[in-house]
Amino acid sequence: MQHRLIQTGLATLAATVLTLGMAACSSGSAEGSSAGSAISSERCEENKAAGTISYLSGYQFQSSASILEYIAASKLGYFDDLCLDVELKPGSGDTAQNTKLLASGQATVSAISQQDLIQAQANGIDIEGISSYSNAGLDILMTNPDITELTQLDGQVVGHKGYVPAAVQAMMVDAGVDWDSLTLVKEGYDPSVLPREQDGLAALTGFISNEPNQLKAAGDDVTVWQPVDYGIPSSLGAMAVNPAFAEAHPTAVQDVLRAALHAYDFCSSSDENAKQCVGYAAELSGGATYDTELNTTIWKTETQVAEDNPTPGQPFGGIDPENVSKLVDMLHQFSIVPPEVTAEEAAGWFDDSYIQAIYDGDELIWPAP
Known part of the structure; x- marks a missing residue:
């Protein structure tokens, strides 16, 4: 599951955002280009006709993939x-x-994992998936270093945040855990x-970009088990969109x-650019309460996972139909969606x-035709 209340040590971030309410940040051209200067007048009018497009993040303005690049696209004037x-x-x-x-x-567009979209549709909630960066996910399992095989967990205590994510459970079961x-x-x-x-x-259980980084910073050594390494x-x-829109x-x-x-490419192209983009998120989140160091690490970790696990046969952001099929099988395995799906x-x-x-091909067309 994507951005399921990931805790980033920003103890007061939620309070800050609540103070702001659901304050919107309209896109502004930080680079000084005139609005619509990058596209044809016809396409510009088509896009203007769409009206206000509401982007809803997965979790606050954390510097995660599917969040930071949308903040940067706004701040850099790309929208x-x-x-x-x-x-x-x-x-x-x-x-x-x-x-x-x-x-x-x-909301018009929002960060929704493919698994969550399937579950939503199975429950009669009509939304449409439009992109995905990787078939790898954020959900992981951590163990102390003395665990070298997952089957050593038989009979042991496993902690979770409210439930064990399906991908983690599938990894453990497939590895032979009782x-x-x-x-x-x-x-x-x-x-x-x-x-x-x-x-x-x-x-x-945890998230690849969060708890392992926190523990590493604290000097604690743990082993990280990723479902993607087991073909899960x-x-x-x-990302998903409102179908009518x-x-x-x-x-x-x-x-x-x-x-x-385009903003993703900018933010991930150098450490300096990553720092600049995280700064935009910090500004949007209230500034002083935002842990820029941890959030920079979150961004770098998630973009590295995407780079290490490209979607086969697709440009960056493309949807792998085989992955969708495998997700349905996994959700059936644990009775998360009915067999009729x-x-x-x-x-x-x-x-x-x-x-x-x-x-x-694999080259993003910028600007639009």
Whole structure:
């Protein structure tokens, strides 16, 4: 699951955002280019006709993939360049709420993992998947270094944030762990409970870009187990759109993705650019309360995962239909969606035509035609 209330040590960030309310940040051209100067007048008018496009993040304005590049696209003026009026809204980390806001039209585009989109559709929530950066996900399992095989966890205590993510459970089961022998314990968001072996913990679920980085900074050594290494399906940086909006304004959907991917390239091209982009997120989040060092590490970790696990046969952001099929199988395995949901049906809930339209081979077309 994507950005499920990832705790980043920003103890007061949520309070700051609540103080701001759902304050929107309209895109502004920091680079000084005139609005719409990068595209044809015809396309500019089409995009203006889309009106205000509401982007809803997965979790606050954390510097994660699918969040930071949208902030940067706004601050760098890339949305303005394409005649797009985009407002940025911080999500609470409640993915189910995001899917409902998206389906109702209260949000236009939002960071929604492919698994969460399938679950939403299975529950009658109509949203459409439009991109994904990788078949790898953020969910991981951490163990202390004495665990060298997952089967050593048989009969042990495993901590989680409220539930064990399906991808982590699938990894453990496929590796031969006796699932019924485990004692599952809900823990808080302090990862130091693992090296301290609080509650007898032998393992703890987490997010690849968060807890391992916190523990490393604290000098604690843990082993990270990633579902992608076991062939378990997931997604990273996946985006979804309100279907009615997409049908009415296809060029706007294309160009929102185009601007975000252009910003992704900028923010990930150097340490200096990454720092600049994280600075934009810090400014949007209230400044002093934002842990820029940790958030820079989050961005670098997630973009590295995407680079290390490219989506096969797709340009960056393209949707892998085989991954969607595997996700349906995994969700069936753990009875998360009913058997009536087929891979063929789920494939219809994703549309990669928007991504395909903005690439020439593997090269992002910038600006728009």
